[in-house]
Amino acid sequence: MTKTSKKKATIYDLSVLSGSSPSTVSAVLNGTWQKRRIKESTAALIRDLAETHQYTANRQARGLRSSRSGLIGLLLPVHDNRYFSSMAQTFEAHVRSKGQCPIVVSASRDPEEERRTAETLISYSIDELFICGATDPDGVHEVCETVGLKHINIDLPGTKVPSVISDxxxxxxxxxxxxxxxxxxxxxxxxxxxxxxxxxxxxxxxxxxxxxxxxxxxxxxxxxxxxxxxxxxxxxxxxxxxxxxxxxxxxxxxxxxxxxxxxxxxxxxxxxxxxxxxxxxxxxxxxxxxxxxxxxxxxxxxxxQDVEGMITKAFEVIEEGRPQPRIHLISPELVQPRTALTGPLDALKDIG
Amino acid sequence: MTKTSKKKATIYDLSVLSGSSPSTVSAVLNGTWQKRRIKESTAALIRDLAETHQYTANRQARGLRSSRSGLIGLLLPVHDNRYFSSMAQTFEAHVRSKGQCPIVVSASRDPEEERRTAETLISYSIDELFICGATDPDGVHEVCETVGLKHINIDLPGTKVPSVISDxxxxxxxxxxxxxxxxxxxxxxxxxxxxxxxxxxxxxxxxxxxxxxxxxxxxxxxxxxxxxxxxxxxxxxxxxxxxxxxxxxxxxxxxxxxxxxxxxxxxxxxxxxxxxxxxxxxxxxxxxxxxxxxxxxxxxxxxxQDVEGMITKAFEVIEEGRPQPRIHLISPELVQPRTALTGPLDALKDIG
DNA sequence: CTTGTTTGCACAATCGATGGTGCAAAGACT
DNA sequence: AGTCTTTGCACCATCGATTGTGCAAACAAG
Structure with a gap:
């Protein structure tokens, strides 16, 4: 409670405190400050203030301005199933490692719901959309296409953009x-x-x-x-x-x-x-x-099914510029009875 | 491709098309138009244009202005586990039915990660946060508290805000x-x-x-x-x-x-x-x-564990004004061997 | 016809961050 | 000393929606 307990600090607050302009503060805190020839000492001061005031950028504002949100969406049929929840888990890890924020939503295998959900995600200016197990991938494609949103199909293929699916x-x-x-x-x-x-x-x-x-x-x-x-x-x-x-x-x-x-x-x-x-x-x-x-x-x-393989491939393909709408097959694995395989959870440390 | 194929329509576009001001368009499309005494015929015209141009509000802009995002967060330890993925599924249904957008993220039972994840969600101006199975609920609480974000614990209790947990x-x-x-x-x-x-x-x-x-x-x-x-x-x-x-x-x-x-x-x-x-x-x-x-x-x-019961209770409690940090116990159910229970998936229609 | 009220809407500030542009001060050079 | 460069930053428009305020036109009352 030493300071402003209720409201988040903004670049304007830091601008006043540091005696610099808001744009300088912004540049320092988003990494573009070298390009803007900000003095190292000015930058240090501002970084310091940001630290002590626990500044974090308002992503809605940033997203509004830059029309990117840092959100990457995964559209799933359902959550509560080992296959799809592994998808979610694996997807999350990949997105996090790129420094972005995953947003996983299910659409119940309903084409209408799939499109509505995509619309909703788009209204949050998500940067990419992974369409997994959609009943109507091409329907979702239409929605993405009209706003120029990068997207890819997983698990069930569409015909308009690349698909990464099990063989x-x-x-x-x-x-x-x-x-x-x-x-x-x-x-x-x-x-x-x-x-x-x-x-x-x-x-x-x-x-x-x-x-x-x-x-x-x-x-x-x-x-x-x-x-x-x-x-x-x-x-x-x-x-x-x-x-x-x-x-x-x-x-x-x-x-x-x-x-x-x-x-x-x-x-x-x-x-x-x-x-x-x-x-x-x-x-x-x-x-x-x-x-x-x-x-x-x-x-x-x-x-x-090789969930890790599919997600990895999907990220590779989506990074390509204008990829062809081809289907990438990922080989699944046969599992004999009485076999306990490891999964994404094993990658986590357990602080037991 | 009849029209503007690449960019989303805004209230300014509709304002030009309809001959009304942006504020009028906004009011019509967000439902506050009666309060602003907009003529029914004007409203109808604008609604019509919105329809044909597939207008959907930019939520980042709305969120920026109103400092609400329509996002409700669920912080989970992991996804790929029946218990937590049922949580996600059930949570999603509840949030959707309130007309908001669920955002489900996992934090691997790592206190540090939990706080960082909460920070990230906060930077998107989420409206509420459900903290499920957190290793350090009170740590997450601190983060929420400083920005005045409503939150509640599920599955594992904290001491600062109400908790809904299994008995x-x-x-x-x-x-x-x-x-x-x-x-x-x-x-x-x-x-x-x-x-x-x-x-x-x-x-x-x-x-x-x-x-x-x-x-x-x-x-x-x-x-x-x-x-x-x-x-x-x-x-x-x-x-x-x-x-x-x-x-x-x-x-x-x-x-x-x-x-x-x-x-x-x-x-x-x-x-x-x-x-x-x-x-x-x-x-x-x-x-x-x-x-x-x-x-x-x-x-x-x-x-x-009664996932539906816990989520329902959690939504009830979080709606209360300044709820006490008490613990709400939800009774779990004993399941005899060889029992196949129904789950959240059964609520979905299957368009087989 | 004048004053008062209601209707219907336009204007403009604002949310927080971004990035193009401009400009003074400091330094380099002749 | 005068001109040219470079350094270091401030200014301001902008993204799209929300909302408090103001004001003309239409209408009612006297």
């Missing part, structure tokens, strides 16, 4: 093959015993399904249409699909390709209503990685 | 009791067979430990000090603790109270290196809920 076809192949190979030669999996649940008509699902079908044909010789059940991404619609299958067939398929961890939660909900033992010999492949899921009582093979 | 003592008791009661009368759990792993010297851990010890004394008649092993929150330090215990005793304790899902990941890492069968009769209680963890091959009893 879902390859991942789908890897996962399908790994599932099939778990079955011994004397009790091989039949083509009609391996089902794919979840996902919807988006690029990622389509590619995974393409990989799934290709490998089934190659290894199992057949690929019945009925084995593909896109349920959307909501856990409960997935649960209902499992419920319906079980109702009709008295059991689950011998092996499942589950399209995402959120869909996998639908499987859990289904299982909660049925005795444990019914699923003792089920084999599951899940396109997403979750450490706990990896240790479930039946074999769970997972795909871990 | 960790009660939760610790519930979980401990549930663990103990899982053992049959003929093979009861002994006091030296139930260990607590994880957490550190923060309010939440202390309260949970207090509940743990109280119930052990009440039900098991004893409470050996050696059964408490705070390992910090990093998964790997927890893993090492399990490793060390196993090394020394040739097995894990019969029952574990694991302080958080992040610590639980440490247990998984430990398990990955050992044969499955070694843990067939392990009983685990975990203070956090994760649907996949709930279905692991050994009984896992979990505590789900």
């Amino acid at each position: 879902n076809y390859e991942g789908g192949r890897m996962l399908t093959e790994a599932i099939i190979r778990r079955f011994p030669a004397d009790q091989p999996l039949r083509a009609d015993e391996l089902y794919l649940f979840g996902g919807r008509d988006d690029h990622a699902s389509r590619e995974r399904i393409r990989g799934f079908r290709a490998v089934k044909r190659e290894l199992l010789g057949d690929d019945p249409d009925g084995c593909i059940l896109p349920t959307g991404y909501a856990p409960n619609t997935a649960r209902l699909a499992f419920e319906a299958f079980y109702e009709k067939n008295g059991k689950l398929p011998r092996a499942l390709f589950v399209n995402s961890s959120i869909n996998f939660e639908g499987l859990l909900r289904f299982m909660a209503g049925h005795p444990h033992e019914n699923f003792a010999d089920l084999t599951v492949g899940c396109y997403d990685y979750d450490p706990f899921a990896s240790f479930l009582p039946f074999p769970v093979i997972m795909i871990r | 960790n003592y009660e939760g610790g008791r519930m979980l401990t009791e549930a663990i103990i009661r899982r053992f049959p009368a003929d093979q009861p759990l002994r006091a030296d067979e139930l260990y607590l792993f994880g957490g550190r010297d923060d309010h939440a851990s202390r309260e949970r430990i207090r509940g743990f010890r109280a119930v052990k004394r009440e039900l098991l008649g004893d409470d050996p000090d050696g059964c408490i092993l705070p390992t910090g929150y990093a998964p790997n330090t927890a893993r090492l603790a399990f490793e060390a215990f196993y090394e020394k005793n040739g097995k894990l304790p019969r029952a574990l109270f694991v302080n958080s899902s992040i610590n639980f990941e440490g247990l998984l890492r430990f398990m990955a290196g050992h044969p499955h069968e070694n843990f067939a009769d392990l009983t685990v209680g975990c203070y956090d809920y994760d649907p996949f963890a709930s279905f692991l091959p050994f009984p896992v009893i979990m505590i789900r």
